[in-house]
Amino acid sequence: MVELPKVYNPKEVEEKIYNLWLKSGYFNPDKLPRRHRKPYTIVIPPPNITGELHMGHALNATVQDILIRWRRLQGYKTLWLPGTDHAGIATQNVVEKELKKEGVSRFDLGREKFIERVWQWKEKYGNLILEQFKKMGCSCDWSRTRFTLDKEYVRAVKTAFLDYYKKGWIYRGKKVINWCPRCQTSLSDLEIEYKEEKGKLWYIKYPLKPKTYNLKPKTYIVVATTRPETMLGDTAVAANPKDKRYKNLVGQITVLPLVNREIPIIADRLVDPKFGTGAVKVTPAHDLQDYEISLRHKLPIIQVIDEKAEMTKEAPLPYQGLKVLEARQKVVEDLKNKNLLLRVEDYLHQIPKCYRCATTIELIPSEQWFLKMAKLAKMAEKPVKKGEIKFHPKSFEKSYFDWLKNIKDWCISRQIWWGHKIPIKNEADVLDYNPPTTRQGDVLDTWFSSALWPFATLGWPKKTKDLKRFYPTAVLSTDRGIINLWVARMVFSGMEFMKKIPFKDVFLHATVLTREGKRMSKSLGTGINPINLIEKYGADATRFGIAWQIMGGQDIRFVEDNIVMGRKFCNKIWNAARFLLMQKPPLINADSVRRFSLIKKNLTPADKKILRALEKTIKSVNGDLENFRFGRAAHTLYDFFWHDFCDVYIEKSKTELSFMKAKVKMRTKFSSPKQKDLKTKKILLYVLLNSLKLLHPFIPFITEEIYQKLPIKNKQRCLMITEWPK
C-alpha cells in the first residue's frame, strides 16, 4: 500500500507528472481516446519574444489551461495551440538595446547581421517562454507550436496581403503619418500613447500684408500654438467661417514671420473658435487636422521636420538641422526680438509617444502602405452586434464598437528590419517573396500578422484537416489593452479569409498590478517572475492563488498571500489523500466508484450530506466555468474540500471506520462493522476522486499525482482524461 509523505513537495512531483503527461500524448487532440470527439480549440495569445513571461501571462495561462483541462475532462477533443510572436518593433528594440551595451548600432551591423542577431534572441527567449508555460503545467500541444515568422506563417501573411491588394483595399500613398524618430519607423494610430505634459501656449502676431498702399503697419492676426517651430511650415492661417471676428480678414494675406512667406487667411469649419484666439496657423505637413484643411483648400505642404526630428532644408537657413526643441527655442527667441510674441500661457497637453520606446512622435508626410478599413470595420462589427462573438465582461464591447465607428485607414508598413517583408515593391508588379534574412525595404506592422493567428496557425492558406476541425476556436482569453490592436483585427481577418468568426467568446482577463497598484514592469523593477513563485510554492499553489483572485475586476493587485493559501490548500488535499490511503482501502472498481450515488442504501446522515454537497459543488463549478468565473469556482471548491469534506466528513468518518471501532457504537442496521467500514471507505474514495477531477483544471499536478496512487481497478492512464463529474 502506498504511503504518502507528510508534507506535499511539489518539486518531487511536478517534473515527473509533466513527463507522464507528455509521454501519454494527450495534449495532442489526435492522440486522445475515442471518447473525445467534439473539437474545442484555444489558440494562445502568442507572447512577444521580447523577454520572459510575467504575472499577466501566468494569469492568462492559468485561465486557458483551466478551460482546456475542464473541456478535455468533459470529453472534448481539445487543442490548445501554443506559440510566440516576433513582435516587430518591440523585439527589434530589445535587441538594439543589447547591441548598445556592446557599443554598436544596428546600422553598424547591417541588416543581414542584425536579423541574424534577432533570430538568436528569438531562439533563446522563444524557448524560455515555452519552458515557462511547461513549468506552469500548461497542457498545450507542443507538436503544433507556431511562430509568427515561421516559414508557413510567411506564406499566410503574403496570401493575406495579396488578397487585400487584389481587392484594391491595400494602396500606397503619401500621407501625414505618425513617425517615431528613435525607432525610425511609421506607426499606426493604435501604437501611440498619449502622455500629459506641461507645455506653453504661445500667442504669435502674424503681420497682415497691406491690401493697398494705405499701409496700416501695426495690423496683425494673432494665432496661438503649442509648437511654434512648426510655423516655419505654415501655409495658411485659418478661422471658423462663423467667427465674426475674422470675417473681414478671411481672404487677406499675412506674411509669415521669420520666413516672409505670404500665406492666405482662410475659413474652415474644423477650426474651433473657442480655442486660443480663434485663428490658427495651418501646418499641413505636421498636423493631421491641418493636413485635412490643406486638402480642402489646396494648400501647399511644406515639410520642415524630417525623420530624425530635425529641421529640414525647407526651413529658413538659421533653423536648418536644429532639433525640434532647439528650433522651438530659437523661434520663440527670434519672435520675441521682433516683438511678434504677444504672450505666453502655461498649457497642459497630451503628447503623443511611441508605445514601444516612449519617444515623442512626430507627424510627417511619408509614403506608406495603407489598408482600407471601411468594409473591414463593418465585418468586425457585425458578428459582435449579432452576438455570435461575446465579450466577457460585455461592457468592453462598447469600446470595440467605438473604435470601429470612426476608424481610419490602417498604415501597415514599417521601416524596421525585423518582420514580414511587404510582398510587393510597387503597385505595378508583384514580387516573389524572399526569405526574411535577405529582405530589403519595408516590413509589415506586426499586428498585420498576428491578426491571422487563429487560422494561420492551423495551416491556412492551405485547406488542412486541422483548419477544418479546429476553426473557429472557442475562446480567446486576452488583455483588455489589445481589444482594438489585436482582437478586432482578428475578427475582420477571420471574416475575410475564413468567412467565419475566429472565436465565440472573448474573455478579457484582469490586468495584474503590483500591491501598490502600479503596473508590473521589468524596467521599473516591479515585475514578478511566476517561475520564482513556482520555485517557492509550487505550480499548483501559484495557479490556485491566481485563479482565486480572478473575480471579474479590471485589475488585480497581486499579493503573494493568495499563493500561500494555495500552498496550504494543496497540503490539505495531500493529507486528505494520505489519510484515506492510510486506511488501506480495498481495491475498488473504478465504475462502482464513479456511480456512487444517493440511491445507495445504508447511508448515514453524514454520508448523505457530503454527497449532496458534492453534487451542489459540481453544479456550481460547472456554472462558474461556463461563465468565466474562475475565482468563484476556486472558492467553492476550497470551501467544499476543506470544510465539508475534511473538517466534517473525514472527521466524522473516523468514528465509522473500523480502525476506530473500539470507540464506535455498533449500529444494528449493518450486518457487520466490516461492511460499514467498506462503505465509508468507498464514500471517502468517491468524494476524493470527484474532488480531484473538479480541482484538476486548477491544480493539475497534485491531483494527478494523487490519482496515480489511488487504489482503483481499471484506472485510466491519467486523471487528465477521466470523465468529468456531471
Added chain:
RNA sequence: GGGCUCGUAGCUCAGCGGUUAGAGCGUUGCACUCACAUUGCAAAGGUCACUGGUUCAAAUCCAGUCGAGCCCACCA
C-alpha cells in the same frame, strides 16, 4: 473633451435589494495523541468613500461630490 471601471476588516478581495456584512492572508489566545502546526479551536477587527433621494427595507438601486485607474479623441 467623450466613455468605462472601481472605492467594504490592517492587506488583497467577495457580496450587488431582505435574517447578527463574508473569505484568504495577517494579528491575539489556547491546543502537537492516532491525515495535515503548510494543522485545529477560539477571539479581536468594519458609521460597506461622502451627501442626498427611491423603498416597508440599501453596502446593494438612482443623482451628485471627492478619490483611484483604464480606454478612446486631429482642438492647434
